[in-house]
Amino acid sequence: MSKNKATIQSIADTLGVSVSTVSRVMNGVGKKYRISTKTIAAIHETAEKLNYTPNKIAKSLRLKKTFTIGVIIPDISNPWFSKITMRIEEESRKRGYSVFLCNSNGDITIERDALKLLENWSVDGIIIVPIGIEYKHLLALYKNGKPLVLVDRFFEDVELPYVSTDDKQGALEANELLINNGHTRIACIQGLRGTSQNTQRVNGYKEAHKKHGIQIDESFIVGSDFGYDNGYNEAKKILKNLKDTQITAIFSTGNQITLGVLKACKEENVKIPEELSLISFDENNYSELLYTPISTVSHIDDEIGNKAIELLFSQIDKNTIEESTNVLTPTHLIQRASVQKISS
Amino acid sequence: MSKNKATIQSIADTLGVSVSTVSRVMNGVGKKYRISTKTIAAIHETAEKLNYTPNKIAKSLRLKKTFTIGVIIPDISNPWFSKITMRIEEESRKRGYSVFLCNSNGDITIERDALKLLENWSVDGIIIVPIGIEYKHLLALYKNGKPLVLVDRFFEDVELPYVSTDDKQGALEANELLINNGHTRIACIQGLRGTSQNTQRVNGYKEAHKKHGIQIDESFIVGSDFGYDNGYNEAKKILKNLKDTQITAIFSTGNQITLGVLKACKEENVKIPEELSLISFDENNYSELLYTPISTVSHIDDEIGNKAIELLFSQIDKNTIEESTNVLTPTHLIQRASVQKISS
């Protein structure tokens, strides 16, 4: 097996034909150019023999099109994101595109660098779950003509197409469930402040309160990011002051936060739902198998992934009907044992 | 903001210098070539002004080096894989490399295509979690000089560097724990047959039996892949025949299988560990929070990811000390409530 790769040139040389002929055959337009069947066969044969594989780099440079898309995710180890990434990868592959993956790790500097990198790689389009606190770099790229779709988090009043979840409505329903079960003192453990996702979910929390004429105690809204530790730490504090605050339920804005809360409750020996009700954003395949099955706000990652790809390729293929570039998918409330009726 | 990107050519033109000068400056070797400070400054300035970003495609073509690595994973939505992917991405980024992600979806055809694709993209190296039932395509590429590292699954007696878990030892310890607790009739729900991972784990199961002089009942070894459904279906069958088989414990070879088992036990109202003990490969941050905290065989993904990257770059940088290219990281048994002592 030779170490230096075969090129169309080497095929052309061994056969005594020209590179264009080889190129045409390799691109399957041999017939169209009425290249003789035997030439076609011969080319395929030597290609095989020389173990030829086309050089995508050269092709990309020439065509100014790479057939790649870039994906930037804050944390692929989060199941919700990894499922979306999978969807994106699969759909892209079907369309003949490959995926460049970047993990921004929740760090805006990395996000900016990753974006620059993808630009330098001339990816044909970008799907990003932005950190969500800054959009200038995204807007600049988009305005410059690079196909781009935001997923999960977006920026209000900024002209960047997105597909996300109707977080507010989901949060509203979740909190109404609590309220309808007699809860009026509900803690909200939030994620990263300033992100649309968080804002919407907290807004849903607030709206549920308003709708039912319940005073909002701002001190009940705590936390700072979507991680496990945040959930754990904030829950710990809440549990320690349960007598003072009279909190009877927690609304968790993310799956990792929820795990932290569960850990804390376990440590502090606080029974769910007897002593504390819990409802959480994000459904997982283990949600019903936890020590108390958790009521969740499910949002379908598959659909979001699909929509994102659809939106992106409509930009790439320039078939864009420039209407409704923004999509909010609905949520679905899954009721389980973690919410209990109380007499208020 | 102009739509057509600036190139070193356009910078050279606006400044009336040559492309080589610009190239040198952009690559930070301006001083080395004793290019005048004002020229350097001017070039940087216009680069900024024209919003120049280097074209990695062109650079790659010229250098025959892409500063990318390819990653092929059977299922990134599996937390264990996604964590490894994250590790790989992060380390690569630190070294100035980007990641091409492919999800083989457990399909050998896709795996082969993905590999071909990465080859065509001239990635500088490949990290793959192979489906594990075929290695010819991998070996061919490796023999041809492409840096390659297998992760998690490997092929015995095939000269392909890998970093994996000491699955056999882990399985051995897990089953010894069961045996030491009086269990002798242990079911094993296996994953994809023919993969090293599965073989090793089943071997560990068998070895534990042999070591303790327990007859192995081959009919107790069931299942066919690492998915949730497999765990669910096999557990259902086991639970229905509990009286006949006298099975007292299940050894699950993977995290998704375990979730399926838990679901089945819940449905069939079989209490863990009172009626059935359970121990599982793969630790997750929710393992201790399940309705029965699960004893697990933990294997540290971070270390595996790091080792894989290390091995890969030692090949890429050709600093390879050609010894010990294979790594097996140890497992760690985490004991929780899901295993109960029984009087045998």
Added chain:
DNA sequence: GTGAAAGCGCTAACAA
């Protein structure tokens, strides 16, 4: 200190 020019592998317009 700076520039000219070849060439990485491929495509496609133009030629024959």
Added chain:
DNA sequence: TTGTTAGCGCTTTCAC
């Protein structure tokens, strides 16, 4: 039906 050739954006040798 097939070939010639320019050029995608960049690096680098050689020249001055």
